[in-house]
Each structure stands twice: as C-alpha cells, then as structure tokens.
Amino acid sequence: MSHVIEMLNIRKEFPGIVANDDITLQVEQGEIHAILGENGAGKSTLMSILFGLYHADKGIIKVRGKEVHISSPNDASDLGIGMVHQHFQLVQNFTVTENIILGREGSFVLDRKSAASKIKALSEQYGLKIDPNSKIEDITVGMQQRVEILKMLYRDAEILIFDEPTAVLTPQEIDELMQIMRNLIKEGKSIILITHKLNEIKAVADRCTVIRRGKMIGVVEVAGTSQAKMAAMMVGRPVSFKVDKKPAKPGKPVLELKDVNVMNIKKVLGVKNFSLQVREHEIVGIAGVDGNGQSELVEAISGLRPVASGTISINGNDITHISIRARNEAGLGHIPEDRQKRGLVMTAPLSANMVIKEYYRPPFSKYGILNEDLINKHAQDICDAFDVRSGEGIESLAGKLSGGNQQKAIVGREMALEPDLIIAVQPTRGLDVGAIEYIHKRLVEHRDKGHAVLLVSFELDEIFNLSDRIAVMNSGELIDVVETSATDEEKVGLMMAGVKSKEVTA
Ligand SMILES: Nc1ncnc2c1ncn2[C@@H]1O[C@H](COP(=O)(O)OP(=O)(O)OP(=O)(O)O)[C@@H](O)[C@H]1O
Ligand SMILES: [Mg+2]
Secondary structure: OOEEEEEEEEEEEEOOEEEEEEEEEEEEOOOEEEEEEOOOOOHHHHHHHHOOOOOOOEEEEEEOOEEEOOOOHHHHHHOOEEEEOOOOOOOOOOEHHHHHHOOOOOOOOOOHHHHHHHHHHHHHHOOOOOOOOOEHHHOOHHHHHHHHHHHHHHOOOOEEEEEOOOOOOOHHHHHHHHHHHHHHHHOOOEEEEEOOOHHHHHHHOOEEEEEEOOEEEEEEEOOOOOHHHHHHHHHOOOOOOOOOOOOOOOOOEEEEEEEEEEEOOOOOEEEEEEEEEEEOOEEEEEEOOOOOOHHHHHHHHHOOOOOOEEEEEEOOEEOOOOOHHHHHHOOEEEEOOOHHHHHOOOOOEHHHHOOOOOOOOOOOEEOOEEOHHHHHHHHHHHHHHOOOOOOOHHHOEHHHOOHHHHHHHHHHHHHHOOOOEEEEEOOOOOOOHHHHHHHHHHHHHHHHOOOEEEEEOOOHHHHHHHOOEEEEEEOOEEEEEEEHHHOOHHHHHHHHOOOOHHHHHO
C-alpha cells in the first residue's frame, strides 16, 4: 500500500496551547481513515494545516510520496485535496451549478450548460441525486452537504477530508452519506473522516488514528478493535455508554402547553394543537424526524417565535406572550440547536459569554457597575466543571474554541442558572463520548434535584437513554406520549412515521 498523504511530526501552537504536538498521520491510497479525538484534541487544526488554512510550526507533509508546501486552499486543491467544512460555504440564492463553478472559472457567464451536465454526470456516478438547477435555499442540509462534495469532485479532488460531516445530518441522511463514501472509495478516492460517532467509524473506516490533547496515541485497524477500546484510547479511561438513573418521581407540572399552534417560516401551521406537560423530577424527550415541528415548538416556548393560539405556562404562570428575558427569569433555560447563531457571541470572550443572561442583575451587576471578579470566577467555575478547554482560558474568544468546547460552554452556562425547566436541543451534538457521558449525567442530576427537562434529539439512543417519557412528533402534531419503559425503538420509529401508539400495539 502506498501513502497518498503523510503528515509527519506536525506541531502547531496557538497562544497558550499546543494544538498539535508531534502528530503523524499516514493515509493509504483507497482507504477511509478516521481521526478520533476528544473535543479540542486538535483534529480540525490538523486538517486545516493539510488544507492550507494554517501553517504548521514544524513537520513535513508529503502527497503521494513527494514533500509539498501547502500555503493556501488553492495549493491544496491543485494537489487534489478537497475538504467539506462543518459550516457549509454556499450562496443561498444561487443554484447548485452556480455555487460549484463560483470562484473556479474565470467568468461566471461561461458555459453554464456544460458545467451543469458535468455536475449531473458526477452526481449520477457517485449516487448523489442532485439537481444542478435547484437553488441552495430550497434544498435540505443533507443535500447542501452533497453540493459541497460535488464541489470537490468537480475540482478533481482525489483525497477528501470530511470534518464531522454527520453532526448536522438526520439518521437517514447519515446512512446515505456512508453509502456515498463507499462509492467514492470504489471510484478510487481516499477519505479522511473526522467523527465522534464510533458506530460510524465501525461502519465505514479501515483504520483510525487516535489523538488526545494534541498528541498522537496510536493507529488501529478498525475491524479488529472494539468501540469501547477506541473510546478508552481516546479519553484515557473506560467510558460508560449507558446512563445510570433511578425511576422518575414526577411532581407537579413545570411546563404546561395547552392547544399550542405555531406558524412556521412558510406561514403555515408548524405546530398543531400541541398539549404536553413536563413535570418536576422528569425528563420528557421529543422524538421525531427533523423538520416535524420540533424547532418551531422550542422557539415558541423560548420566545423566539410567536404563538398563534394556545397557552404556555411555567410553574402555573402564563408566559405565552412575555419577553425572552422575562421567560428566563420565570425559570427557563435553553440549550439551543444552533450554537453559532444563538448560543454564543463568537467575538466576545468566554467570561462575558458565561453571564450573558445575568450580567445586568445582582450579583454580577450592582447600580450599573459590573463585578468583573465575580463574573470571571463564575466563568472559571463553569469551565472547570464542564471541562471547557481553550488556549487562553476564560479570556479566549468564544469563536476560537473547538466546536465541542463551545457546546460544553453553553450547556455549562445554562445548567449553572439552575432553571426549573431546561430545554435541551441536541445537547450533545459534536461532543466526544467522554463529554456525552458527562452531560447526560448532569441532565439526570438536574432532574434528580427536582427540575424538569425537555429534551429534543434526533438520536433515538439519546432519547431512550435519558427520557422518562417520550413524546413523538410528526407533521407538527403530538402523535402520543409514552413511558420509556413501556416502549421500544421500533414502536417509536413507527410513531415517528405518524402511526399512533394504539395502532402500533394493536
Ligand atoms: N484560531 C485559533 N486560535 C486560537 N486557538 C485555537 C484556534 N483554533 C483552534 N484553537 C485551539 O486549538 C485546540 C484544538 O482545536 P481543534 O479545533 O483542532 O480541536 P478539535 O479536535 O477539532 O475539537 P472538536 O472535536 O471540539 O471539534 C483547542 O484548544 C482550540 O481552542
Ligand atoms: Mg473540530
């Protein structure tokens, strides 16, 4: 086997942290090579170096055996290296074809027709099912990702880098992506795959390089290595995949939704006559395929979207029409779906981000004067408790943190508020298995203190692991609410497709 890519003894420092410390990565021609490592381990940094976005302080890169200097993404592209970023770089109101040829051809007017037919041919060759004439804004996130894949193929990339490609996908789309990756390999490509999901590594990867805190731990053959072994290598201790929890002791209702109707972006009802209670000392999980009204429901409860009719109350107080700040004060905490847009101010330091909901009131602020010592201590406590890692500690700008560390910071901030009700939307998206274990424990602890948790997740594993009851949504409607102990994944799967539980058990 020959190596298509060799990154030898790579070092990269950022202020306060060695992100890559003597890392070596060797990728063979025709393999899917996974990179596994904790949040902040240095995976994205390593790939950014390979793609010419960062420069290594030390080390050598070889492509097909020849030493190269990659100083820009254009250099990388000329060497046949392509990358799908976690945040897509597409122009929303352009078509697929326009996005793919953008920045590539000298003139935009140029032969769009022949570009479109090349794109169509590539799409068919790799089973991507993309219409070159669709507008980006009209296609799903999964399809947008395929446009990014097409962009690489259109530029004749041979070595494809995927940085956490499945974090934004639904389970169905993930299966399809795995198939697409296999097709790419069949056609002679090589793939570097970063993912936190061990089952995905098991499903498609040949070998896996494990890194921890900037250092390389080892390379394993995936077929002969268990998920538990890989997890332990990465975290440095055994990881438990099951959550230990005692039976719920539900008390009085904390969140109460009565006949709630909410319009969606398209101005049709996204949530229909929705009634649900989440009680003290209880975790209720909302199961459903993405796009069945979960976002609208959460936005209505958290005050980001108006309610068309019906009422929402917390601890018996009607909050249907009050401001977001008033809702927070009424006892609501929210771990939002989109951490970049709603969770953190990327250009502000962590310290400020950790008091974003409380800075204006005592103890953080008195007579209009901020108590910086207290704010800093609060931020430091959250970072310690939730193991938020960054180069410059609480002074780091939120945007400089690795994706998973951003997520841990948001979860920590919301939990520190000790809200009576916490809405947790995909709370472990982008987290390593060690961090998932920790966040799950904390959510159960929150429940055990007598609080209510409303969990929204597209991962049935997570729903089953955490929830005391499961509420299934389909097309904006509540199909049913069931006790977790009285159901299974198959039944919930059917309900997610719109079949009521009475019909399921019948
Ligand atoms: N531009 C930057 N400036 C300063 N520090 C940075 C920068 N980019 C990354 N870092 C730091 O380098 C370390 C490694 O980050 P990196 O993004 O490579 O981690 P990762 O392994 O991809 O983690 P995750 O799984 O959370 O995405 C982190 O501590 C991060 O805060
Ligand atoms: Mg990363």
